[in-house]
Amino acid sequence: MIIILSLVFILLIFLFGSNKTAQSIVTTLINLGVFFGILFAIFFGMNPILATIIGCVIISLVTLFYQNEVNIKTKSAFYSVLIVLIISMSFTFLICYYSNIQGFPTGQYEIRLSNGYSDEIEVNMMFLQIAVILIVLIGSAIDTSLAVSSALYEVKENNPDLNKLDVFNSGLSIGKGILSSTINTLFFIFIAEYLSLFLYLVKYYDFLQILNSKEFAQEVITISIAGIASVIIIPVTAFLCSRRYK
Amino acid sequence: MNKKKRLIIKLIALFLCTSVIYFFVYNNAASYDDPIAKVTNIDGAKITAELVNGDNKGEKIELTHEYEPSLVYDEKYHEGNFLFVSYSEVKDAWSIMGMKRDYIIVLVLLILFDLLLIVGQKQGFYTVLGLCVNVLIFIFAMSLFDKGSNILVLSIIMTIFFACLILLLINGWNRNTLLSIFSTLSSVLIIGVISTLVIYYGPEISYDFMEFMPQPHSKGEANLVLISEILIGGLGVIMDISITITTCATELIDKNPIISKNALVNSCKKVSNDITGTMINVVLLTNIASFLPVFVLAVNNEFRISTIIKNNMFFEIVRFLTGSIGIVLTIPLAIFIVTKFRRRLEIS
Structure with missing residues (x-):
């Protein structure tokens, strides 16, 4: 199935896409490679958080600078992503520390002790959960940041006498426009990813049990933190751009 | 002051x-x-x-x-x-x-909603409103499923509902919104048809590793769940692209009513090219991130890496591919719909 769908995908790109779309396939492949790089680094004993941060920075570098080009727009977006990555990391750590959303619920079908999975492994699952959240949020953060910084560049280009505050405010209003679609994109991907989980939960649990369950908390917290990061990045990018665009 | x-x-x-x-x-x-x-x-x-x-x-x-x-x-x-x-x-x-x-869940959600309201103000409010209504619709659909309704039928109705509601909230009731709803739904329909064909006529899919599938389930049920996932998963990005293109196109037509069809198509393509890459990236990272703990656990338990990827990552990759197909497909589709609509306007 994967092969057929990939063929359809590539065919469509040849039919409708441009060079830039083709370039985005290369970016996607590189990012997929980086993702496996993170997996293997953790497997070979690297600290999961460190591996993920390095991975996220590489993903940002590739997505911003390879796919687009090195200019003041992508540079500003890159710095904003870094700042938001640092802010979100500390927040994510706190939430994960208190909420115990790491690892797997005992009810999961395929991964459990009786299926031959031992839980005596070297890696702490809490750090892995933080890593998952960071990887989810980096994608939407890059997307939002680049959208704001390149639109702001056009604004500044067309109205060179705008002062810093004006540029900042205009960055916020550009951000407002794209906020909704980013949040919805995340929301629908998550609903789809966990559709079978929801079907499972409504079948076996009641409402309060669902609300307090590890599976549900894991999902809602991951998507919400990704959402939070994609909101925070709007003022951060607007601020950086208002300082840097001259 | x-x-x-x-x-x-x-x-x-x-x-x-x-x-x-x-x-x-x-x-x-x-x-x-x-x-x-x-x-x-x-x-x-x-x-x-x-x-x-x-x-x-x-x-x-x-x-x-x-x-x-x-x-x-x-x-x-x-x-x-x-x-x-x-x-x-x-x-x-x-x-x-x-x-x-x-x-803790409520705390994280409250922070998200507050930030949306502070940064997004009016649009932020509509986003929060849209999310809440969508969640309610989703809960309602789940309770109907619990009572025995067909999951695919529910998902199709939900998809139509979600698309109309969100696009109306973002854009208000106007020509743009109608066009975006139309191109979103046709694009979702096409990826639905493509994946249904591949699921039923392509190589057999093993559902043993689909997370949380209620046991026991038949192959037919699992197929319906997978198609539902594909429809809903693609919806967000497809809406994003259609709204960008229709807004851009109507903006161009309004500014310059005699713009040639070629110029219109080219401008729309330029805009969409800028967003396609990062969009595909978002779909990729969001879908595959949850695979990380599974991978580490499985590798530590000496499962073969190729087996893990083939079994546990299968559905993530399928949703990524259908989502990306949705992105690439929506661009020409939305442009086509906009130009079609415009021609009809000129005739009348």
């Missing part, structure tokens, strides 16, 4: 609302029937906790809790956590049943 004052009052009101809601959820133990205890002290495997609801409220209890340091299935508690506990008369001891997480 007046504007600034109003903003400050709004912020304070928002902060107060948030605190009140959080305070109520944090202290809602009384609304639970099961006994709940708050962890006051942890000493190795020994946990001291205080009951916070029920008849024995305030009583100190002793709990024992052991966990594997990897925390794959186990939980590690901290002071201040709330635990569901139960008392066994036979053993004359309390044991831990689970953890209370509702207040």
Whole structure:
């Protein structure tokens, strides 16, 4: 199935896409490679958080600078992503520390002790959960940041006498426009990813049990933190751009 | 100055609302029937906790809790956590049943909503409103599923509902919105048809590794769940692209009513090219991230890497591919619909 769908995908790109779309396939492949790089680094004993941060920075570098080009727009977006990555990391750590959303619920079908999975492994699952959240949020953060910084560049280009505050405010209003679609994109991907989980939960649990369950908390917290990061990045990018665009 | 004052009052009101809601959820133990205890002290495997609801409220209890340091299935508690506990008369001891997480979920959601309202203001409010309504629709659909409705039928209805509601909220009732709804739904329909054909006529899919599938299930049911996932998963990005293109196109036509078809198509293509790459990236990262813990656990248990990827990553990759196909497909489709619509306008 994967092969057929990939063929359809590539065919469509040849039919409708441009060079830039083709370039985005290369970016996607590189990012997929980086993702496996993170997996293997953790497997070979690297600290999961460190591996993920390095991975996220590489993903940002590739997505911003390879796919687009090195200019003041992508540079500003890159710095904003870094700042938001640092802010979100500390927040994510706190939430994960208190909420115990790491690892797997005992009810999961395929991964459990009786299926031959031992839980005596070297890696702490809490750090892995933080890593998952960071990887989810980096994608939407890059997307939002680049959208704001390149639109702001056009604004500044067309109205060179705008002062810093004006540029900042205009960055916020550009951000407002794209906020909704980013949040919805995340929301629908998550609903789809966990559709079978929801079907499972409504079948076996009641409402309060669902609300307090590890599976549900894991999902809602991951998507919400990704959402939070994609909101925070709007003022951060607007601020950086208002300082840097001259 | 007046504007600034109003903003400050709004912020304070928002902060107060948030605190009140959080305070109520944090202290809602009384609304639970099961006994709940708050962890006051942890000493190795020994946990001291205080009951916070029920008849024995305030009583100190002793709990024992052991966990594997990897925390794959186990939980590690901290002071201040709330635990569901139960008392066994036979053993004359309390044991831990689970953890209370509702207040943490509410906290994270409140922060998200507050930020949306502060940064997005009016649009942020509509986003929050849209999310809440969508969640309610989703819960309603799940309860219908529980009563035996067909999951695919529910998903198709939900998809149409979600698309109309969100696009109306973002854009209001106008020509743009109608065009975006039309191109979104046709694009979702096409990826639905493509994936249905591949699922039924392509190589057989093994659903043994689909997470959380209620057991036992038939192949037909699992197929329907997969198609539903593909439809809903693609919806977000497809909406994003269609709205960008239709807005851009109508903007261009409004500014220059005699713009040639080629120029229009080219401009739309340029705009969409700028967003396609990062969009595909978002779809990729969001879908595959949850694979990380599965991979580490499986590799540590000496499963072959190719097996893990083939089995556990299969559905993530399928959703990524269908989502990306949706992105690439929506661009020409939306442009086509916009130009079609425009021609009809000119004839009349």
